[in-house]
Amino acid sequence: xxxxxxxxxxxxxxxxxxxxxxxxxxxxxxxxxxxxxxxxxxxxxxxxxxxxxxxxxxxxxxxxxxxxxxxxxxxxxxxxxxxxxxxxxxxxxxxxxxxxxxxxxxxxxxxxxxxxxxxxxxxxxxxxxxxxxxxxxxxxxxxxxxxxxxxxxxxxxxxxxxxxxxxxxxxxxxxxxxxxxxxxxxxxxxxxxxxxxxxxxxxxxxxxxxxxxxxxxxxxxxxxxxxxxxxxxxxxxxxxxxxxxxxxxxxxxxxxxxxxxxxxxxxxxxxxxxxxxxxxxxxxxxxxxxxxxxxxxxxxxxxxxxxxxxxxxxxxxxxxxxxxxxxxxxxxxxxxxx
Numbered sequence: 362x363x364x365x366x367x368x369x370x371x372x373x374x375x376x377x378x379x380x381x382x383x384x385x386x387x388x389x390x391x392x393x394x395x396x397x398x399x400x401x402x403x404x405x406x407x408x409x410x411x412x413x414x415x416x417x418x419x420x421x422x423x424x425x426x427x428x429x430x431x432x433x434x435x436x437x438x439x440x441x442x443x444x445x446x447x448x449x450x451x452x453x454x455x456x457x458x459x460x461x462x463x464x465x466x467x468x469x470x471x472x473x474x475x476x477x478x479x480x481x482x483x484x485x486x487x488x489x490x491x492x493x494x495x496x497x498x499x500x501x502x503x504x505x506x507x508x509x510x511x512x513x514x515x516x517x518x519x520x521x522x523x524x525x526x527x528x529x530x531x532x533x534x535x536x537x538x539x540x541x542x543x544x545x546x547x548x549x550x551x552x553x554x555x556x557x558x559x560x561x562x563x564x565x566x567x568x569x570x571x572x573x574x575x576x577x578x579x580x581x582x583x584x585x586x587x588x589x590x591x592x593x594x595x596x597x598x599x600x601x602x603x604x605x606x607x608x609x610x611x612x613x614x615x616x617x618x619x620x621x622x623x624x625x626x627x628x629x630x631x632x633x634x635x636x637x638x639x640x641x642x643x644x645x646x647x648x649x650x651x652x653x654x655x656x657x658x659x660x661x662x663x664x665x666x667x668x669x670x671x672x673x674x675x676x677x678x679x680x681x682x683x684x685x686x687x688x689x690x691x692x693x694x695x696x697x698x699x
Contacts (some may be wrong), residue, residue, distance in 0.1 A: 383521045384482045395572075444473070452603075454481070458496055459500055471507045476659070492669060511528070562607070565608035578603070578691050589633070631687065633687055659690040
């Protein structure tokens with residue numbers, strides 16, 4: 362059942378559940394951050410409307426700069442302005458930033474520990490017809506490896522807004538991963554959000570009887586695939602599987618306490634992300650548990666392949682990230698649980 366403490370959208374399972382692009386939440390969050398602090402500045406690489414930064418640019422034209430198609434310059438200018446006390450937000454497609462300007466992010470932003478917030482929009486294969494060249498499925502890996510970098514991956518537009526507002530208040534480099542397509546609204550304005558804190562959004566419906574949990578498993582999901590993880594957990598109850606779903610909106614630093622607690626409670630985990638399995642969120646979870654509390658893990662994600670053109674849903678199914686694939690991974694990991 363939906364965790365009541367998380368105050369989630371009660372219409373989550375309705376066929377007409379509201380769907381909003383996650384990137385829109387970033388635009389609204391940046392506007393709110395700009396209204397709250399006049400030191401907030403926005404820079405974009407010729408994709409202002411696509412990344413939803415146009416909301417900020419229209420309201421604060423004197424605090425917005427259109428850099429143009431020059432992603433390396435985008436972050437170096439931002440780093441310089443941040444050194445002078447500004448709070449910089451830069452946006453582009455994730456394939457271009459951080460995909461094209463990783464070295465500049467590493468050297469001018471992270472090495473100097475400047476509070477530049479990098480919004481990477483249109484991440485994952487769900488970009489759809491744009492094809493493999495524009496589908497960023499390696500960005501979590503290349504950003505989480507950078508010292509000083511926070512990596513955020515909100516599950517819906519409401520959480521993206523909260524994440525953006527929170528990022529403006531941190532004095533550190535931050536990467537915010539955003540999806541292009543409309544995504545079901547999972548959270549509400551009342552849902553708690555805090556950088557680093559993972560949240561339990563689905564818990565086994567045991568009716569107060571813990572002995573009914575005969576096949577416990579933990580599902581850790583991030584970004585737009587959190588919705589599919591919840592759908593899978595609900596269907597798994599029919600198979601006698603009691604799944605706990607955790608929304609891991611902060612990939613770096615990890616909420617180690619929450620992840621270790623879930624591993625101890627369930628004894629088996631499945632990680633779900635729209636990203637390469639190698640180096641992604643699942644890898645980060647596995648690295649932590651290998652040291653603290655090893656358990657069997659199955660990984661949902663892309664397995665060492667590039668994307669291709671197609672509809673978002675077709676691609677998610679083709680690359681093994683649909684509800685049925687999550688359920689299959691759960692049954693597989695239960696066999697391995699000791």
